[in-house]
Amino acid sequence: MILEMNNIKKSFGSLEVLKDISLSVDKGEVVSIIGPSGSGKSTLLRCATFLETIDSGEVLYLGKAAVTTQDGKAEYVAPAELRKMRSCYGLVFQQFNLFPHYTVLKNIIDAPINVHKRPKAEVIAEAKALLEKMGLGDKADAYPCQLSGGQQQRVAIARALAMKPDILFFDEPTSALDPELTGEVLKVIKQLAEDNMTMVVVTHEMPFARAVSDRVIFMAEGVIVEQGHPEEVFGNPKEERTRQFLQNYQN
């Protein structure tokens, strides 16, 4: 297992956002998470990436616990330890969050060089290959503000991949894009799926989820309502709640 999340609970004040959610992701698996707005999809990813702290439950990467629960209280490993575990995963944001003062190349190479302390020449060579793969071979010296949204998101993906994560999370990677630009980003993610990259993708792009995922998870009101093979979930949903959601989506 690359990622194991067990019995995750998370509230904001009195609002219970995640109600006892468990999710495991195997190596090479592509998992899509769908569900209505406010159902806790982003919060789940943010808990998996330690951007939010959980109230109780367990999170393990490669079998190593990052947070466990004793007497109903979540206990995280020491901050230095937690920082090390960050190299297990990457996260691609809805809003890209590229560093505007760095060139495309520097956005990609800075963390591998300054966080992982890897040799510069090697990192640059890899970054250029990644850009090539993203169809951005000629953009290494551009600044993010000079790129379209679709190009920026592909740079953000390259930046995450340069850290060689075991698993890559996407939080609605195409929601901030003009409709004509979503295709180029989805294509890149599809390509990664073919390369057996382990991924968890929160998305509202149903045809895409159906086409690339090994498993689809439908979330609503902080619980996993239904999950399974995309053809089952999309073609023959078992739960009434899922059916409703998918029907609304088609209209």
Added chain:
Amino acid sequence: MTLMTMIIKMSEGLGKTCAIFFLTLLFSLPLGMIVALLRMSKNRIISNIVRFFISILRGTPLMLQLLAVTYGPYYLFGLSVSRNKLIPVVVAFAINYAAYFAEIYRGGIESIPIGQYEAATVLGYSKFQTFFKIILPQVVKRILPSVTNEVITLVKDTSIAFTVSYQEMFTIGKQIANSQTSFTPFVVAGVFYFIFNAVVDFVMGKFEKRLDYYR
């Protein structure tokens, strides 16, 4: 006294004017950052104490603060007033300007989208790296116009040093004006400040241009 001798006499004080100007910037720019970080501290007590001091420093005249720093130690502790007035002048100015810069820095830091911190955190940057590599450079770009405003004000504020008779350009001008019962020295001072600020404007403009490469 001819106009020329007035100009020469007054320009002898320009060195001291520049000393106030540069020393104030040298101390207040970094001090302002420390104050800003304390002001944003998660510790309520620290941030409230700092907020209180900032409001006093911004809410009372610099002239009053200068008098307090220069003569306060004498009235409070009977310490002799320092002979070299540059010290109290720079101390008062640096503290006062640090308060203004702190608020500018704070505004700049708080204007950086949370996503920048989150992206850096996920990539494994330490807090220190995140601040100095990712946040600060963007803050500098955003606050440069406001900093320029303060620096221009500082040029003019150096004249306040006349309150403690520090022999900078304006103090000399005022003395000449008194002894000669002439308004001319004030006009000369005005021209000096104007030229000084033209230079400031030019230099800061260059800095801003340099950071124009991204949005």
